[in-house]
Amino acid sequence: MARMTRRIVLAAPIEGAPKRADFRLEETALPDALREGQALVRTLYASADPGTRSRLSAGASYAPPLKPGETIDGFCVGEVTESANPRFAPGDLVALGGGWAEHVLFSGRGYMQKIPHRRVPLSAWIGALGVPGMTAWFGLKRVAEMKPGARVLVTSAAGPVGATAGQVAKAWGAERVVGVAGGAEKCAWLRDVGFDAAIDYKAEADLGAALKAASPEGYDIVFDNVGPAMLDAAIPLTRMNARVVISGQVADYNTPAGAAPGLHTTRYFIANRLRMEGLVVFDDLRGFAEAQDALCALIESGAVQTREVRSAGLESLPNAFIGLFNGQDFGRRIAAIGAEP
Amino acid sequence: MARMTRRIVLAAPIEGAPKRADFRLEETALPDALREGQALVRTLYASADPGTRSRLSAGASYAPPLKPGETIDGFCVGEVTESANPRFAPGDLVALGGGWAEHVLFSGRGYMQKIPHRRVPLSAWIGALGVPGMTAWFGLKRVAEMKPGARVLVTSAAGPVGATAGQVAKAWGAERVVGVAGGAEKCAWLRDVGFDAAIDYKAEADLGAALKAASPEGYDIVFDNVGPAMLDAAIPLTRMNARVVISGQVADYNTPAGAAPGLHTTRYFIANRLRMEGLVVFDDLRGFAEAQDALCALIESGAVQTREVRSAGLESLPNAFIGLFNGQDFGRRIAAIGAEP
Numbered sequence: 191m192a193r194m195t196r197r198i199v200l201a202a203p204i205e206g207a208p209k210r211a212d213f214r215l216e217e218t219a220l221p222d223a224l225r226e227g228q229a230l231v232r233t234l235y236a237s238a239d240p241g242t243r244s245r246l247s248a249g250a251s252y253a254p255p256l257k258p259g260e261t262i263d264g265f266c267v268g269e270v271t272e273s274a275n276p277r278f279a280p281g282d283l284v285a286l287g288g289g290w291a292e293h294v295l296f297s298g299r300g301y302m303q304k305i306p307h308r309r310v311p312l313s314a315w316i317g318a319l320g321v322p323g324m325t326a327w328f329g330l331k332r333v334a335e336m337k338p339g340a341r342v343l344v345t346s347a348a349g350p351v352g353a354t355a356g357q358v359a360k361a362w363g364a365e366r367v368v369g370v371a372g373g374a375e376k377c378a379w380l381r382d383v384g385f386d387a388a389i390d391y392k393a394e395a396d397l398g399a400a401l402k403a404a405s406p407e408g409y410d411i412v413f414d415n416v417g418p419a420m421l422d423a424a425i426p427l428t429r430m431n432a433r434v435v436i437s438g439q440v441a442d443y444n445t446p447a448g449a450a451p452g453l454h455t456t457r458y459f460i461a462n463r464l465r466m467e468g469l470v471v472f473d474d475l476r477g478f479a480e481a482q483d484a485l486c487a488l489i490e491s492g493a494v495q496t497r498e499v500r501s502a503g504l505e506s507l508p509n510a511f512i513g514l515f516n517g518q519d520f521g522r523r524i525a526a527i528g529a530e531p
Numbered sequence: 532m533a534r535m536t537r538r539i540v541l542a543a544p545i546e547g548a549p550k551r552a553d554f555r556l557e558e559t560a561l562p563d564a565l566r567e568g569q570a571l572v573r574t575l576y577a578s579a580d581p582g583t584r585s586r587l588s589a590g591a592s593y594a595p596p597l598k599p600g601e602t603i604d605g606f607c608v609g610e611v612t613e614s615a616n617p618r619f620a621p622g623d624l625v626a627l628g629g630g631w632a633e634h635v636l637f638s639g640r641g642y643m644q645k646i647p648h649r650r651v652p653l654s655a656w657i658g659a660l661g662v663p664g665m666t667a668w669f670g671l672k673r674v675a676e677m678k679p680g681a682r683v684l685v686t687s688a689a690g691p692v693g694a695t696a697g698q699v700a701k702a703w704g705a706e707r708v709v710g711v712a713g714g715a716e717k718c719a720w721l722r723d724v725g726f727d728a729a730i731d732y733k734a735e736a737d738l739g740a741a742l743k744a745a746s747p748e749g750y751d752i753v754f755d756n757v758g759p760a761m762l763d764a765a766i767p768l769t770r771m772n773a774r775v776v777i778s779g780q781v782a783d784y785n786t787p788a789g790a791a792p793g794l795h796t797t798r799y800f801i802a803n804r805l806r807m808e809g810l811v812v813f814d815d816l817r818g819f820a821e822a823q824d825a826l827c828a829l830i831e832s833g834a835v836q837t838r839e840v841r842s843a844g845l846e847s848l849p850n851a852f853i854g855l856f857n858g859q860d861f862g863r864r865i866a867a868i869g870a871e872p
Contacts, residue, residue, distance in 0.1 A: 417797060418793060422793075436797060439797050439798045439800075451793060452792060453759065453794035456758060457758075458809075460777055463808070463809055466800065466805075466807045467804070468802070469801065
């Protein structure tokens with residue numbers, strides 16, 4: 191009798207904003223025995239990630255699209271229950287990109303890391319210590335080459351990447367950290383956690399003027415998670431040799447190619463010697479352990495605060511994902527799926 | 532009795548495409564005696580540069596605008612006739628950013644370099660060996676960090692920057708160099724001088740498809756002189772870790788901010804780890820002499836060919852400049868102003 195598990199798959203390629211019917215819960219069989227290198231992981235927590243959106247449309251042009259019937263992407267914290275991989279043993283706590291499933295069969299290749307301690311809540315390993323936090327860290331460190339005294343602008347600043355980026359920048363000696371977010375509640379939270387200024391873009395008739403007022407001497411770093419409209423407001427305010435980090439382009443994800451507003455400020459790249467660069471944080475995998483140690487210390491000291499929106503059960507993930515795009519809540523979307531050991 | 536010279540000044544800030552009435556020829560007095568550091572230069576050749584356009588409109592946002600009555604920017608080859616500067620002596624041949632004038636008073640500061648030999652025509656020192664050629668050189672070398680085997684796309688490829696960039700890339704071992712230009716004549720010339728393929732964007736219904744056909748494996752370097760519409764066709768074809776060099780954005784110069792098409796392909800920056808960076812070549816001034824030596828050898832060997840559109844007299848410069856934007860001719864616009872010694 192086959193062992194069964196449950197997972198959530200793509201029902202059909204998505205157009206526009208995601209909706210509940212785009213997702214389907216199904217039962218699938220787990221293998222009776224593991225092949226060499228494999229490990230079986232029981233999921234404790236799984237995340238809903240905005241970056242997943244780009245893989246859910248047919249012909250999505252920048253990452254291979256998911257096919258109907260494939261498990262939806264998501265990061266997981268789990269417990270190894272069986273292992274045919276010498277790096278992992280039953281009982282190990284791990285973080286991996288396992289997807290929306292109650293059990294994940296790790297192939298032996300790709301990202302799965304052991305969680306070395308329980309000094310912070312386990313779900314942090316798919317939040318501030320996971321891909322969002324590492325994206326913030328290496329976006330600032332490797333791509334922006336941030337130096338103390340920098341003036342830093344972060345868009346989508348109340349999200350897990352942006353909030354970590356802004357607080358880490360402060361911890362590294364930024365002269366000024368300004369966040370852009372949608373809504374008064376998000377902005378109040380950003381100020382609470384140490385942003386020097388927070389701008390509610392929905393309340394500003396002239397975003398450029400608000401950005402300028404928040405940092406009259408301009409910006410050395412623009413850490414962007416949104417897209418061209420936000421960049422167009424920020425780029426004219428960049429200082430010489432500024433860096434623009436393209437971490438996410440969430441404004442684009444639900445929009446057909448070409449329909450979103452474009453970037454009109456490329457001319458500034460010349461006079462201001464701007465460099466704009468995208469990152470995929472798995473390029474920095476070898477630096478994760480050291481970065482996680484340092485960031486964990488910042489979390490323990492309170493210098494970096496995190497916010498989670500937690501839901502219960504695998505079935506809660508589609509709505510958590512849909513909620514990412516309506517902007518009503520904010521923080522890392524985590525579903526608690528299995529009991530912690 | 533004051534010594535007089537002639538120069539061309541901005542009559543009034545320009546809107547849209549430049550026209551003859553935007554420029555005014557006037558006589559001005561030269562000083563009777565030079566102050567320490569100054570040198571007086573008799574202009575032999577002066578250039579009309581597309582980059583100048585951005586300074587001729589009121590409120591031009593990316594470089595300080597010229598005021599009415601100020602001399603129009605341009606590069607000059609000249610002969611030093613008087614000097615109170617220990618670095619220059621009467622009889623020296625020099626290249627500098629002197630503007631459209633029959634005599635230029637060099638202040639002692641900023642860019643003026645001695646021309647070390649006459650192995651190539653003097654006008655090359657404000658062409659392939661001047662700012663256009665140095666922009667091509669350092670755009671490829673410092674910004675794009677070009678390596679042998681690279682696949683290179685150059686836009687506005689028949690212009691002095693683009694033509695030099697493409698030919699230098701070939702000389703440095705590019706696997707494939709593709710140029711985009713407007714018109715069959717320009718494309719024929721590009722193929723003549725060694726581009727592997729030349730695409731007439733005016734004749735292509737689907738520029739992206741033409742770019743893909745010209746280099747099916749994509750592009751490691753996009754050397755752009757045009758602007759977002761061209762970039763949007765090229766960016767989806769970039770290879771992993773590709774570099775986009777923003778050397779000029781000529782499509783923008785005659786267009787009010789925001790009216791030109793925007794860049795819609797910022798999402799590719801993430802998955803392809805793109806880096807887009809602008810350059811102002813004066814940052815590389817210390818490397819000019821070495822680069823000019825190497826580029827001069829490429830010109831002498833025929834590996835880099837140049838094309839000039841030459842006119843006679845200071846008065847010819849406004850029309851030469853206007854002609855830059857109607858795309859009917861191509862090559863470096865040079866006015867011969869004084870006789871070579």
